[in-house]
Structures are given as structure tokens and as C-alpha cells.
Amino acid sequence: MKPKYDLNALQSQARIEKNHAKAHERQQLQTARKQQKSSARPQQRKADRWSAADDDMMTHERIMPRDERDRRRSVAQAAVVGQRPPSDTAVTVEGQQGLVIEVSTGMCRVDTGERTILCQIRNHLRTADSIFTNVVAVGDLVVVRDDGAGGGTVEAVAPRRSVLARPHGFRPHLRQVIVANADQVLIVASWREPAIWFELVDRYLVTAARDGLTAIICVNKVDLVEDYAACEAALRPYQALGVDVILTSAQEGIGIDTLRAVLSNRVTVLAGLSGVGKSSLLAAAQPGLQLRTGDVSSRKHEGRHTTTQATLVRLQGGGAVIDTPGIREFGLSGLPRHELAQFFPEVAALASQCHYNNCAHLKEQDCAVLEAVAQGTIAASRYHSYEAIYHALPA
Ligand SMILES: Nc1nc2c(ncn2[C@@H]2O[C@H](COP(=O)(O)OP(=O)(O)OP(=O)(O)O)[C@@H](O)[C@H]2O)c(=O)[nH]1
Ligand SMILES: [Zn+2]
Incomplete structure (x- = not known):
């Protein structure tokens, strides 16, 4: 047995x-190298400022200088793994750095490492121009100002290195960040x-x-x-x-x-x-x-x-x-049917061999994917998921 x-x-x-x-x-090495590099660089106060506009990092990222993008990533990462951010991080907003651990309408809970503070979100952040409907999400690295009465205010949000988001219910052109x-x-x-x-x-x-x-x-x-x-x-x-x-x-x-x-x-x-x-x-x-x-x-x-x-x-x-x-x-809201195949790597790999350019791999003639399923080179269970999810998605 x-x-x-x-x-x-x-x-x-x-x-x-x-x-x-x-x-x-590897990650630690990279962070250490970046910290070394950035401490050797002269201070650039303006560029280092975390502003509301930075919230839209995903859009601006591509046009950002390479070093700046790396540096921003390491700042966010350092905070989560409990290291200090690189020394040139001139957070011009006064306050304490913390990690958002819970969010509800207009409020969030921030862990500063020493304690957890229930915070309001600064108004000017809320009205900021952004493709996202929420300014603060769980996982965000923020600067909070203590109000002296046990609570606080989020004054700034650091650029994000990743977002899990879904389209907003009433405003589908905007996205709601669930996790940063x-x-x-x-x-x-x-x-x-x-x-x-x-x-x-x-x-x-x-x-x-x-x-x-x-x-x-x-x-x-x-x-x-x-x-x-x-x-x-x-x-x-x-x-x-x-x-x-x-x-x-x-x-x-x-x-x-x-x-x-x-x-x-x-x-x-x-x-x-x-x-x-x-x-x-x-x-x-x-x-x-x-x-x-x-x-x-x-x-x-x-x-x-x-x-x-x-x-x-x-x-x-x-x-x-x-x-x-x-x-x-x-999970899949906002994903059109025809884009599903690209997220099934074994399907995507064969798509170019299908007879029809726009093959959906369902019932088409000479479909390389269906042939692979018949031969067992694509797992039947994976194909069933593809089919079921495809039909559940909007055309
Ligand atoms: N046999 C067995 N039971 C387990 C195991 N892990 C968890 N359970 C039982 O499964 C049940 C659910 O476990 P939870 O840890 O509460 O599951 P969860 O995913 O956190 O569930 P939610 O809180 O509802 O999201 C409990 O009765 C556990 O005792 C396991 O490895 N083997
Ligand atoms: Zn096909």
C-alpha cells in the first residue's frame, strides 16, 4: 500500500x-541595493513627496523614471515587511507612517507598529482625481496625524505597487481597490x-x-x-x-x-x-x-x-x-468573454493553431484546443472551467 x-x-x-x-x-538583496543607491542620491524633495496624484500610480508608472519607480516600490514593501524605508524618503506630510488594516466608508484603521488608530480620511485626498473610487484600501501605506483624542487622520497615501480591484457598481469606468x-x-x-x-x-x-x-x-x-x-x-x-x-x-x-x-x-x-x-x-x-x-x-x-x-x-x-x-x-467582473483564453495559458498557447482567428474554442471546426482536450493534453477539468466561465461572462 x-x-x-x-x-x-x-x-x-x-x-x-x-x-x-x-x-x-533576492528581494532582500534588491531592497538593500536600492537603499544603498538611494542614500547616495541627493535629495529631491519635490519628487519624493507623496501626493494625492500619486494614487494613480498604475497610470503614471510607465512614464516614471526607472529608479523612481523602483524606489517607490521598495518604500511600500519595506513598510510591510517591517523595515525602515530608504533614507531619502522625504515624507513632507507630517505624521506617523502606518499600514491600513481595515477600511469602511470614510474611515480606516491604521497599524503604526505601536498601536492601531481609527482614522478619518483627509478631505483633499477624497476629492483627488483618480481612476479609483476609494482613496484608501487595505494594505495601503499611509501617513497619519494623531488628533490627540485617540483617533487620527490619513494625510497621505504612498504609491501602490499592486492593486486588486473591481469595476465600481454604478461607475464602471472607475475601479474600486479592494487590496493594495x-x-x-x-x-x-x-x-x-x-x-x-x-x-x-x-x-x-x-x-x-x-x-x-x-x-x-x-x-x-x-x-x-x-x-x-x-x-x-x-x-x-x-x-x-x-x-x-x-x-x-x-x-x-x-x-x-x-x-x-x-x-x-x-x-x-x-x-x-x-x-x-x-x-x-x-x-x-x-x-x-x-x-x-x-x-x-x-x-x-x-x-x-x-x-x-x-x-x-x-x-x-x-x-x-x-x-x-x-x-x-x-473576481472576473469587467472581463469580456473573448479575453478569457489569455488567462488559461494552455488554451492561449494553442489558439494560434485554430482554424478561425476568433475561435472561442467551444464547438468550432479545426479547433486546436478541442483537439488537445480530446487527446488529453489539456486537462478536461481545466477545459470545463474555461467553458463554464466563458458562458458566465458578458459577450
Ligand atoms: N479534517 C479537517 N478539518 C479541518 C482542517 N482544517 C480545518 N478544519 C475544520 O474545518 C472547519 C472550518 O475551518 P475554518 O478554519 O473555520 O475555515 P475558514 O475557511 O476560515 O471558514 P470561514 O471563516 O467561514 O471563511 C472547522 O470545523 C475546522 O475544524 C483540516 O485540515 N482537516
Ligand atoms: Zn479554438
Whole structure:
């Protein structure tokens, strides 16, 4: 009989841990180099100022000098992993630097490292010209001014290095930022109870790819796996695509070291159905960590606010996790059908071999994708997701 948990995916966990450790080393080296470089540079107070216009970094990024873009990225990253930003960061706005851990209408909670402050958002920031509807999102690095009465005001928001966003409901030309400055998405599913839902995993993969974030799949509750061969086969297509797959059991402590290594020094957005074990996994990775601590709105004595969409929790030793109850809705909104294939790499790779230029890979004659599915070189489960998601998207 096969030994328990002797899955290929499980065996490759040592490789995943090593890769993440290496990536972290590289990141630290880069940050150190940039800090060295920037401290050698003369101060440029005007360019260093964080202004409301910087909020629109994603649009301005391309025309920014290379060094300036790198420097901005390292500032945001440094704050999250608990380092000091490069010495030439002349934050001309007076106040304390902090990380936004929760947001609700007009208010946010900021962790300064020493304490958490409930903050209002400065009016001039709110009216700023931006493609985003919200000025402040969870994960934002901000400058806050203490009001002396236990609260504070957000005076400035640092440029973001990434955004997870969705089109705004009433103003679809604008986007609402759900999470700022994340590095990766951890897609958590459970093998059973609830059974893994591959279409949802694939939707999350598309979401992450659209926003330029690395995705990692974590399959929890492997203690409930009965047919190891089936589990291995089901996950093989993801490994073939180069996606890291971690197998865990929060209950039995399996794969927790790998999970810890993957989360270390990164800002990770959690995605997954209710009940798959997100809270249990985090508690196993960091004893005492509570993912759900109640949102801004539940603290009645501090005023009336609407429910928060995401919550950030710092990890000991660097990094943070962001829990996003709303990630599912914003996943694919705004994505037209014909753009879906580009987020299924195995489909995109064959599209040029289809007979029709505009082949949707559904029922067309001489479709290279359908042929690959018939031959088994594209996994049937992945193709089913493609088909189902395609039909759910607007034409
Ligand atoms: N058998 C088994 N059960 C687990 C495992 N991890 C978590 N559970 C159980 O699954 C249930 C849900 O776990 P949670 O950690 O609350 O799941 P969650 O994803 O945080 O759920 P929400 O808070 O609703 O989003 C609990 O009863 C856990 O005890 C595991 O590895 N194996
Ligand atoms: Zn085709």
C-alpha cells in the first residue's frame, strides 16, 4: 500500500520552500541595493513627496523614471515587511507612517507598529482625481496625524505597487481597490468538506493573473483524502502550469512549515470558500493568530460604518495576510468573454493553431484546443472551467 500523503505534490514541497526562501533572499538583496543607491542620491524633495496624484500610480508608472519607480516600490514593501524605508524618503506630510488594516466608508484603521488608530480620511485626498473610487484600501501605506483624542487622520497615501480591484457598481469606468500592495494570492480549497471546486480555483487563478499577482494553491484537509491517486491526478495540471501546490492539514499539522515559508515576508491575499480551513491554517502557521477579529462596523462605540471588505493581519517575523470575504464577486467582473483564453495559458498557447482567428474554442471546426482536450493534453477539468466561465461572462 502507498504510504499516507506520499503524493508527488507533497514531495515537491521541499522545492516550494526552497524557491520561496530564494525569492525572499533576492528581494532582500534588491531592497538593500536600492537603499544603498538611494542614500547616495541627493535629495529631491519635490519628487519624493507623496501626493494625492500619486494614487494613480498604475497610470503614471510607465512614464516614471526607472529608479523612481523602483524606489517607490521598495518604500511600500519595506513598510510591510517591517523595515525602515530608504533614507531619502522625504515624507513632507507630517505624521506617523502606518499600514491600513481595515477600511469602511470614510474611515480606516491604521497599524503604526505601536498601536492601531481609527482614522478619518483627509478631505483633499477624497476629492483627488483618480481612476479609483476609494482613496484608501487595505494594505495601503499611509501617513497619519494623531488628533490627540485617540483617533487620527490619513494625510497621505504612498504609491501602490499592486492593486486588486473591481469595476465600481454604478461607475464602471472607475475601479474600486479592494487590496493594495499584495504580492500573492493563496487560493485555499479543501479536498473534502466542502469538496474542492476546481472551477472556483480556476476563477481565482484568472483573478490573480489579471492583477499581476502570483497564485499558490493550498489544498487543505488532506487528512480526509481517501484516493491519493485521484488527488494527485487532479492537481497535476496546475503543477504542469508552474503553479505551486501545497497540501496541508491544519488538523494534523501537515504542510504547515511549507505554508509558513510561502507566507513569510510577503503580503498574501487569502481566497477560498467558507469552511475550507483558512482560519485554522493561519492559526496553525502562527499560534495565536486570529483571522477574524470583527470588523470596523461591529465596534459600535466608535461610530456607524459599513462592513469592511478586507482585513490585514501582520505575521510575526515579517509579512501579512489579507482576508477578503468579497474576493469572489470582484473576481472576473469587467472581463469580456473573448479575453478569457489569455488567462488559461494552455488554451492561449494553442489558439494560434485554430482554424478561425476568433475561435472561442467551444464547438468550432479545426479547433486546436478541442483537439488537445480530446487527446488529453489539456486537462478536461481545466477545459470545463474555461467553458463554464466563458458562458458566465458578458459577450
Ligand atoms: N479534517 C479537517 N478539518 C479541518 C482542517 N482544517 C480545518 N478544519 C475544520 O474545518 C472547519 C472550518 O475551518 P475554518 O478554519 O473555520 O475555515 P475558514 O475557511 O476560515 O471558514 P470561514 O471563516 O467561514 O471563511 C472547522 O470545523 C475546522 O475544524 C483540516 O485540515 N482537516
Ligand atoms: Zn479554438
